[in-house]
Amino acid sequence: MVEIISALTASGHKSICVYDIRLNLLGRIESWVSLVWPERYNVYSDTQGAQLELHDTTALQALCRPDRYLWLVGSDRLMRIVSAQKSDHKLVIAAKDAACILDERGHTDTLSNFAAEETLRSLVSSAAAWPCLELGDAAGLTDTYSGEVKPGSLLKLVEQVCQELDIGFRVRFDQPKAKLLFELFRPKLDPNARYAPQYGNLTDLTYTESITGYKNVCVVVGAEGTATVGAAENTGSARRELIVDATSKKKEGGQSQADYLAALRAQGEQELAKHTRLENFRFTPTGSITVGMVVEASLPGTDIQAAARITSVTLSSQKGENSVSTEIGTPIIRRKQ
CATH class of the missing domain: 3.30.1920 (Phage tail proteins - 2 layer sandwich fold)
Incomplete structure (x- = not known):
């Protein structure tokens, strides 16, 4: 499985390429009024996609049309333009992650008790062809999905299975080969990756413990x-x-x-079940991070540790200033032995 270092946390100038539906390069955008570019682990529907605000020009109107792709150079994701609106001398572009292509295809069977990776790859492969979309390398996941999925959107099916099994999925952009590759992935905790406030790569540590209403x-x-x-x-x-x-x-x-x-x-x-002991440890990892990686943090002065998966990384860019925000899943809390 090819892992590309996130372009969202890389320093330096950023630019955007525009491709047509068959991944032919149409143009390049070197500056913008603002940009929001999210990359997610396994939830794409009913979430905010990319938003690009440009100074309105005839050339940009002609370039940024619905059903074309945006590529933040260096990223492993594409965003498909879904709308373009001209307002107050600005051109506002809304786009969805290329994974939402799966929402354009459906499945008609009720499925239960199946090998997750094998079945999801088979469903994507057998769906009516989408330009340049293929299967990437298998991740070798052995999870079995014991629940049931009903007929409907292929995107909703993949999201349901992957969320319940903590599997990531993406439609990865292989820029040299001009392909979109459907892949599953699940990074493990890297014991050598250390995150702590003193290293400058972890902020916003909050720990909450409450027995209000607790009954056993x-x-x-x-x-x-x-x-x-x-x-x-x-x-x-x-x-x-x-x-x-x-x-x-x-x-x-x-x-x-x-x-x-x-x-x-x-x-x-x-x-x-309504009266459990509440314990939560939240933190914001920064620095060199990628979607799906597991980050472990310690609460200073205590024996409490927590590990959480990064479920989304979002780049916000405005007037040449870039900032990155992250979201993590539910932390797994433990105490040092």
């Missing part, structure tokens, strides 16, 4: 029985009890006592 035992009192769920063996200060009044709940016709108690336990599990 739920006793459901029904009209014809009582059920207890959770850490019932806990005693003393370790036991945090929640009592649920279900005395209005009686046996239904023909319902056995065992089934009745099972229904009470199910209600207790649902209630207990």
